[in-house]
Amino acid sequence: MKVLTYLAVFASVADGFKFMSNWKMPNLEEQMRLQEQKDQFGDKKLVVITGASSGLGRKTTAALLRTGQYHVIGAVRDLDKMEAVAELDGFPSDRFTPMQCELNSFDSVRKFCQDVKTFKKTKPIDRLICNAGVYQPSLPYAKWSADGHEQTMQINFLSHFLMISEFLDDMTNSADPRITMVGSVTGNDNTVGGGGVYPIADLKDLDGFKAGFKDPIAMADGYGFIGAKAYKDSKLCLMMMANVLHSKYHKLTGIAFSSMYPGCIAESPLFREKRAWFRKYFPLFMKYITGGFVGEEEAGLRLFQVAHDPRCSKSGVYWGWNGGPREGRGSEALEKDGQISGSGGAGGGWDSIFENDQSSKVLDVEQGFKLFQYATDITGAEWPKLKQVTSPCPTLKVIGAISKQMIEKEELQRMKERPGFNADGTPIQLTTAKKTKLVAQKVVGGVVGNTLGRVAKFANRRLLGKLPEEALAGSYSENKSQSTKGGVVTEVVETAVNGSSAQPEASVDEVSAQTPVSSVKIVKEDAVVFDADGVYKSDTQLIEEAIARQVFSKSEAKGSEVVVLSLNQTVA
Numbered sequence: 001m002k003v004l005t006y007l008a009v010f011a012s013v014a015d016g017f018k019f020m021s022n023w024k025m026p027n028l029e030e031q032m033r034l035q036e037q038k039d040q041f042g043d044k045k046l047v048v049i050t051g052a053s054s055g056l057g058r059k060t061t062a063a064l065l066r067t068g069q070y071h072v073i074g075a076v077r078d079l080d081k082m083e084a085v086a087e088l089d090g091f092p093s094d095r096f097t098p099m100q101c102e103l104n105s106f107d108s109v110r111k112f113c114q115d116v117k118t119f120k121k122t123k124p125i126d127r128l129i130c131n132a133g134v135y136q137p138s139l140p141y142a143k144w145s146a147d148g149h150e151q152t153m154q155i156n157f158l159s160h161f162l163m164i165s166e167f168l169d170d171m172t173n174s175a176d177p178r179i180t181m182v183g184s185v186t187g188n189d190n191t192v193g194g195g196g197v198y199p200i201a202d203l204k205d206l207d208g209f210k211a212g213f214k215d216p217i218a219m220a221d222g223y224g225f226i227g228a229k230a231y232k233d234s235k236l237c238l239m240m241m242a243n244v245l246h247s248k249y250h251k252l253t254g255i256a257f258s259s260m261y262p263g264c265i266a267e268s269p270l271f272r273e274k275r276a277w278f279r280k281y282f283p284l285f286m287k288y289i290t291g292g293f294v295g296e297e298e299a300g301l302r303l304f305q306v307a308h309d310p311r312c313s314k315s316g317v318y319w320g321w322n323g324g325p326r327e328g329r330g331s332e333a334l335e336k337d338g339q340i341s342g343s344g345g346a347g348g349g350w351d352s353i354f355e356n357d358q359s360s361k362v363l364d365v366e367q368g369f370k371l372f373q374y375a376t377d378i379t380g381a382e383w384p385k386l387k388q389v390t391s392p393c394p395t396l397k398v399i400g401a402i403s404k405q406m407i408e409k410e411e412l413q414r415m416k417e418r419p420g421f422n423a424d425g426t427p428i429q430l431t432t433a434k435k436t437k438l439v440a441q442k443v444v445g446g447v448v449g450n451t452l453g454r455v456a457k458f459a460n461r462r463l464l465g466k467l468p469e470e471a472l473a474g475s476y477s478e479n480k481s482q483s484t485k486g487g488v489v490t491e492v493v494e495t496a497v498n499g500s501s502a503q504p505e506a507s508v509d510e511v512s513a514q515t516p517v518s519s520v521k522i523v524k525e526d527a528v529v530f531d532a533d534g535v536y537k538s539d540t541q542l543i544e545e546a547i548a549r550q551v552f553s554k555s556e557a558k559g560s561e562v563v564v565l566s567l568n569q570t571v572a
Contacts (some may be wrong), residue, residue, distance in 0.1 A: 039124045041071050044095065045176075046125050048116060048167070049309065050075040050103065050160065051132030053082040054267060060129065060302020062089050064095060064307065073119070074099035075112055075132070103132055103159040106379060113166035124173035128306045130160040130238065131182045137228035142218035149356065150218040150376070152227070156234035158379050161241060165381035172253040172386070176313060180306050181242045183259040183318065187235030188359045203367065209374035236361060237371060239318060243358075244368040246316035252386045258312065259358065260319040262302040263346065274516040294346045305353060312353075320356030322348035334415030387561035412438055 051057035052074030057075040062068045074096065082098040085091075097119065100145055101112035116125070132157045136143070145154040164179060173179040186200045205208075207222035219226040220233050242259040250257060294302075306319055320494045361367070376383070412434060 020560070033122045034405060036121060038208050040121065040462050041123055044071040045069060045127065045174075046071050046073070046123055047127040047129065048075060048125055049127075049129040050072045050101065050163075051100070052076055053078065054244065055296060056262060056299050056303060057129075057131045058085060058089070059296050060131065060303040060307075061091070061096070063300050063304035064142065065091055067308065068095075069308075070127075071095045071097070073116060074098045077102050102146075103155040104151060106159065106162055107146070109159045109162050113163060116167075117170070121138055124177070125167055125171050126174045126177055128164065128179045129165055129182075129307060130163070130180065131233075131303065132156075132160075133182065133234070135228075137231065139225075139227040142174075142215075142225045142230075144215050147213045149213055150225070150230060152230040153213070153220065153234050154239070156231070157237040157241070158375060160238070160383050161375045162379040164245070165376075165379075165383050167235060168249065168253065168255070168339055169384040169386070171255055177253070177255040177256050178307060178313065179242075179245070179255055180261040180303070181238040181257075183239040183242075183261050184235035184301065185261050185264070186232045187237075187239055188261070188318075199226050199229035199232065201235060201236040202361070203231070203371070204237065206355045206367070206374055207380065209371070213374075213378050237375075239358065239437045240364070240368045240371055241375075242318070243316060243363065243365075244372050247365070247368075248372075249386070250315040256313050256315040258306060258315060258319060260303065262299035264351065265296055266295055266300045296347055301350075302353075305350065309350075309353070315471065318356045318358045318362070320354055322352035322354065339560045409441055411440070 021422070047070045049057055049061055049064075049072060053076045055461070057074075060075055061072050064072050072091075072095065074082060079098055086093075086096060086098065097099045099112055099115055099119075100108075103110035134152055136152055139251075141150045145151050147154065149158065171179070174263055186197075202221065204223075206220055208217045208220045211217055211222060213220070219230065220237070239259045242257045245255075246257040249255060254352070302319075302321055312319065375381070471513035540572050
């Protein structure tokens with residue numbers, strides 16, 4: 001009772017020690033590691049962004065560097081182009097590091113990830129921005145990656161998926177880690193842009209991914225190739241994956257997974273493969289007719305905001321901004337150069353950000369987890385086995401240490417009844433050592449149970465009283481309990497009728513009182529082990545193995561089928 005009293009008192013003040021949960025003893029190696037990080041990066045956060053040499057990625061990188069709070073690693077296909085852009089835009093060389101990464105190749109992605117890890121040493125990645133993308137709507141046929149997959153899906157989704165798996169474990173060491181996917185209104189079919197213009201983003205049953213997504217399979221759904229649909233499907237995959245990763249890993253890692261739509265960047269190099277007339281008139285249409293136009297500079301600030309704004313540390317969100325069409329536009333809109341308010345277009349500023357709605361396809365949890373598994377198979381991604389976050393509460397650690405042995409014993413007994421299965425579906429068999437330990441624990445438990453156990457039960461009944469009848473009655477099906485007659489286990493059926501139950505023929509306590517608790521009997525190939533809490537069965541082989549290990553001594557009675565095994569004193 002004193003132990004329980006001390007534990008109760010300790011639990012009541014445990015909250016007072018929470019501030020100590022992250023304390024660590026001074027460590028020379030740790031101090032050297034922190035100094036190394038400071039010498040290389042100062043107090044800057046580390047950002048990895050794909051597609052940093054043009055369009056949205058270029059403007060986002062510039063915004064990040066202007067704050068002076070980030071060191072940016074730009075993943076680009078063409079290093080010469082990136083160096084020219086960095087010089088034109090004035091990217092500081094001490095805070096911007098370009099690295100080659102060809103998203104058309106999984107090997108290149110893996111090499112890039114390894115190069116980043118080598119470069120940053122022990123500094124964790126704080127932000128991963130999956131921005132790079134291609135749009136090839138005019139193609140009459142699919143183009144293939146170095147890995148034999150359709151290029152749009154591999155560049156936009158699969159390679160980013162692989163990159164996330166490579167960096168996930170490292171990012172758990174960051175104080176404020178965020179992974180952002182650049183989505184699109186075209187992948188969200190609850191909008192006019194996504195649900196009113198053919199082709200519609202739709203993965204159907206993912207039959208193309210399920211079949212391996214190799215040439216000649218060019219679409220995730222396994223049907224015919226359409227360039228515009230390949231792009232829309234890839235954006236749908238990115239937005240779905242942000243939700244899946246949030247569900248799987250946010251609470252385990254602390255990483256905020258989100259997606260965002262910056263608006264229609266009609267003048268972006270994303271449309272470089274469209275015909276000349278389209279590139280000329282499409283921005284005018286989006287700016288003055290729909291009001292959905294967003295310039296590269298403003299779009300870059302929006303993606304920067306998701307990486308920088310404390311409000312955007314929330315996970316599982318699809319971020320959007322106000323802007324777009326309104327009633328009464330026309331000459332007034334022309335005078336204002338299209339800067340009109342609403343959802344999706346330009347204007348609104350920093351505080352116009354909001355948590356945007358997602359379509360039923362994006363929110364389809366079952367489809368999302370299928371997508372995760374198929375993408376893992378296609379890319380060969382290896383996801384880290386993360387440990388469950390445990391409470392720093394000192395009380396939990398003390399109680400856990402005390403109960404560890406008891407939990408192990410109970411779990412061993414449970415596994416004997418149904419030991420589980422191997423990966424190939426075959427049952428897992430208990431090892432000889434575990435079987436021996438199980439027998440010894442049951443026999444010794446019987447001895448203890450009929451000495452100290454009886455005293456504890458008596459005290460329990462006196463202090464706590466009997467269980468109320470309401471706790472025992474009320475079952476709508478037959479309850480089976482075990483009893484013993486003459487050393488043989490029998491079943492007693494209790495039938496619940498009108499809230500009452502029939503009495504068993506013999507209680508376990510009565511049987512235990514009449515039977516030597518330190519004996520094990522084999523009756524017709526069934527072993528029966530008695531202890532104070534119940535009757536248990538095990539097989540003959542278990543007992544024979546226990547004998548072989550000299551846990552028991554063996555004697556036989558003439559003219560009887562009963563073999564009596566006595567517990568050796570050395571074991572007790």
